[in-house]
Amino acid sequence: MDAYAQAGVNRLSFGVQSLEPRVLAALGRTHNPENVLLAVTNARAAGIKRLNLDLIYGTPGESIDDWRATLEGVIALAPEHISAYALTVEPATPFGQRVASGEEGPDDDRQADAYLLAEGLLKAAGYNWYEISNWSLAGEECRHNLVYWLGGDFATVGCAAHGHSGGRRWWNVRTPERFIERVETGRDCISGSEEIEAGLRLEEAFSLRLRTRAGVTPSEAAESVVRDLIDGGLAKWVPSAAGAAGPRESEARRALVLTPQGRLVATDVTARLLLAGAAVR
Template identity: 45%
Template sequence: MPSALPEGDPAPRDGSLPPAALASAAERPLAFYLHVPYCATRCGYCDFNTYTASELRGSGGALASRENYASVLAEEIRLARKVLGDDPRRVATVFVGGGTPTLLPPADLAAMLDAVRQEFGLAEDAEVTTEANPDSVDRAGLAALREAGFTRVSFGMQSASPHVLRLLERTHTPGRPERAVADARAAGFAHVNLDLIYGTPGESEADWQSSLEAALAAGPDHVSAYSLIVEEGTRLGQRVRRGEVPMTDDDVHADRYLQTERVLGAAGFAWYEVSNWATTPAGRCRHNELYWTGADWWGAGPGAHSHVGGVRWWNVKHPGAYAQALAEGRSPAAGRELLDAEDRRVERVMLELRLVDGCPLALLRPAGLAAARRALTDGLLAEEAFADGRAALTLRGRLLADALVRDLVD
């Protein structure tokens, strides 16, 4: 959950949505994102809306405490029920992110999920994910989460190299993520993800190879691999600006991505989104797929973003301000925007192009369609998909996806 909030129009105090946003809602899936903004320490590269205990001390008081957070967030879920009225949809997916959700006791995470279950109900095959740091869980806690209805867990592994973990300021040691996966399997989780980051300054090809091999040896059915982005305002960004550590070259990022595809592909993982691989379709993150295909989701928690029927809004960032709004009976939304048809077309192209099936060519305007034909000639788009009316990325196209999408949305 990025820390910066966009500009937008004022949001209604009661959180109400335009009638058009709720029209035909039953035809769209509904998901919930539950943001837990607490971390034990702040990683040097992190730009997410998270807070350590020292950052909250004296700022928001009891309203910002971890101890009562589950009950505060449940208030927003009840607000969602009021806003969505008699919406008949059961929730298809729930994703608890952060921050470090597993800093909260399993009973608190279970209570947050229960609030969704009580207000909306969960689909029979609902996917329920929590993020976790490898050193913030144990087998008993994971078993409690599984018993509460969580079906999937995502561990932030990032790297198996000690010097890379130190530079990223991660608190776990090499080997701990593998043990966490084993504990999750023992607790009954069929679906386990490991998050990896490549392109850290000083990371070698051998470092990245060892990270990929360690991740595979742990036995997850899903791997996410992201290129490190050095954000302004982070400690890592400050170190780069001072010249203490070098920026990683774009060509190195491309090499690491190709290495990732080779290693994961050989191990039976197939990409389904540019940064995500799974061993089977059932192992894919269905929650993220709903984001990428424009479904409805309610984001509860400080700084969380939501989207329902072409209306997007975002909550105030600070846990104290968030809790205060709910205590006063008003929406914690800081602002919102209404997406018009062109906004939604552009977003569909930007997001769906990153998926293995690509985006419909019918979404492209003449200039974008001409750019797609050039990309096909250049080997960036798959010929078979193009013949079927879709723009789908080749491996080379994945390396240039960000630049290509800018041409296609014209």
């Protein structure tokens, strides 16, 4: 921690996932809740001023009370930023293989209840939602991730890293061994690349901004679909966000932003808007 701080690192992210030992065991994680407190304490002692704690909800066997205890425990540690992600099943992982063999997988309804609980507790504790799975104290949004979500350019550092510049996207070799070998032999670490055509760039930018509190502008959203979304409680018009402002936020004085219920079905909402001609006008 001291070495990081002395090198100028001012933000760390810890993969907490849960503060319930049996949930950690179900996830195959080897740390315990005491490690989390120790890590946060050491980071603060070293002078790291910005911390994010990552959580996972919806693990089979995790009760809503388990999840509440994790949220309350993490809030008590007072990080500047909290991320909460729904557990997903990746086929190639041990968990994915167990689910494929008949073991219980994540339940959509329980995950929805867990998400709404997180939104309520985090908001009450002063954490502002600004992207589907991310909340922060005022001014503590993750600038790194905002570059992705708002369509900026970013470089690659490390194995499997992705980069983007001016409509070109590229990615490095996936494994640490191959990455190290290429660095040591002075070879390029890029594994592949693609040029993103203009229409797809617009769709991607639209889809990513809709996931944030920047939202999308009136000129980008099909009016008939917007009416249905608002009537269904899935979206609302708000003043353009300042904390996570999109590139066109000065163009209109309001933005269409998903409600907590709308965030639960963000993929479907985005698809409806795109099919209606949003983002390509």
